[in-house]
Amino acid sequence: MLSIFQRMGRAVLDALRGMGRMGTFFATSLYWTVKPPLKFGRVLRQISFIGSKSIPLIVLTGGFTGMILGLQVYYTLRKFGAEAYLGPAVALSLIRELGPVLSALMITGRAGSAIAAEIGIMRISEQVDALESMSLSPFRYLMTPNLIASLFSFPLLGAIFNVVGIYGGYIVGVRLLGLSSGTYFSGIQDFVEMGDVTDSLIKSACFGIIVFLVCCYQGYYTRHGAEGVSRATTTAVVMASTLILVWDYFLNSVMI
Amino acid sequence: MIDVVGLHKSFNGQEVLKGVGFRVEKGEVFTVIGGSGQGKSVLLKHLLGLIKPDKGHVYVDGTDIAAVTGEELYKARDRFGYLFQGGALFDSMTIFDNVAFPLQEKTKMKAAEIKDRAEAELAKVGLSGMGHKFPAEVSGGMKKRAAFARVLVMNPEIVLFDEPTTGLDPVLVDSVHRLIVWGRENYGYTAVVVSHEIPEIFDISDRVGMLDGGVMLQVGTPGEIKGSDNPRVRRFVRGESEGAAQF
Known part of the structure; x- marks a missing residue:
C-alpha cells in the first residue's frame, strides 16, 4: 500500500520537477535573448531553416486545406441557399483557426523535430559541454536564435497559409463550382475584421513559443545516446502538437 | 593550484x-x-x-x-581548456572554423589575425591543409588533434x-x-x-x-x-x- 503512495508521490514530484525545469529553461532563454550581443548570423540561419524552408510545405498544405474547405463549406451552405457566404466562411475558418493551428503542426513536424534532434545530438556528443567549457552559453548560441526565429516565422507562415488557403477556396468555389469572383472576395472584405487577423498572428506567435520551448528543451535534456535522441525527438513532436491543440482551446476561450 | x-x-x-x-x-x-x-x-x-x-x-x-x-x-x-573524449568538435563547422571559433567569440582579433593564428595552431598539431574538412571526414586521431588545437588556441593555464x-x-x-x-x-x-x-x-x-x-x-x-x-x-x-x- 505504501509503495503505491510512494510511486504516486514520486510521479507528482517528477512532474513538478519537470515543470520547474522547463520554466527555468524558458526564463534562461528569455534572459539570453535580451542580453546583448545577439548572434544575428545564427538568428538569420534559423529564420531561414524554420521559416523560408517551410514555405513550400505551408503553401502546399494551405492550398489543399483551402480547397477542401471550399468544397465542404460550399456543399453545406448550398443546403441553406447561402453559397454567397463561401468566401467569408472559408476565410474566417482559416484565419481564426485552421491557419495558425495547421501551419504550427506542419512546422513542428518539419523543423521542430529537426531542432530537437540537432540539439540532442550536440548534447550526447558533448558539443553543448564544449560550448560551456569555452565559457560560452549554449542558450546564446542554440536557444535564443531558435526563439527569435520561431517568433518571426510562425506568424508569417501562418499568414501565408491563410492567404494561400483563401485562394484554394477561390479555385474550388469560383473556378470549379461557378460562384462569382466578386461575391467571394467582397464577402471576405465585409466579414473579416482586423481583430481576426491580429488574433491569428497572436495565436501563431504563441504556438511558436510552445514549439521552441518543447523542442529545444527536449533536445537540451537528451540522455542515453542514439535511443535518447530518438525518444527526445518523438516526445518533442507529440508534446508540442498536443500542447498546440490544448493551448488553442484556451486562446479561443479568451479571444472569442 | x-x-x-x-x-x-x-x-x-x-x-x-x-x-x-x-x-x-x-x-x-x-x-x-x-x-x-x-x-x-x-x-x-x-x-x-x-x-x-x-x-x-x-x-x-x-x-x-x-x-x-x-x-x-x-x-x-x-x-581552462578541456579536451573531450570524442573531441566534441562542432560537426556543422569545418576543422578550421572549429579552431577559429573561440577566437572569434572570445577575442577582438581581426579576421586575418584569426586565420593566421588558427592555421598556425593546426600546423603545430600536424593538420596543415586539413582545415577545410569537416569532422566527419577525418580520422579519430585527427579529430583529437583538431580538438587539441581548439584548446591550445586560447592558451589556457x-x-x-x-x-x-x-x-x-x-x-x-x-x-x-x-x-x-x-x-x-x-x-x-x-x-x-x-x-x-x-x-x-x-x-x-x-x-x-x-x-x-x-x-x-x-x-x-x-x-x-x-x-x-x-x-x-x-x-x-x-x-x-x-x-x-x-x-
Missing part, C-alpha cells in the same frame, strides 16, 4: 564520488587512473564546473568552482584531458602523449589527464592518483604507484582481474 576537497556526487541514488580529495600543483601533469565506471570523467567535469557536486569543493587558486555561478563561473572557466587516447592505435596513443608533453613545455599549462593507458601514461605523468570505489585510493609519483603496497592499486596497474565474479 587545484585543490579538490571532499567531493561527493550521486546520480539517481548511486554514489559515484564519496569524498574525493587531491591537489594538483602548478605546471605538473597529474593523471587520474581507475577502472571503468569509477567516475573519472565525472570528477574531471567537476573541475570545470560542468557538474556541480552534492558536497565538497574544487578550489582553483582560491576560487571555489563548485560554489560560483553565472559570469563568475565563466570567468573561472576562461583559465590548465588543460583537462578526458581519456584522450581512447579508440586510438598504439602509435597514435604515443603521438597524443607526446603532444600533451610538448604542449606543457611550449604553453606552460598544468594538465589533469584521465587515462586508461597503463603503463604508457606513467612516462608522461609527474604524479598519478588512482580513483577507486568513489575515493582517491592513492596519490604518488609513477614510481610509487607502480610499486604500491595497496593490493587494489597493484592489481590495477598490473592489469590483473580479481576473478570471474568481478567481471
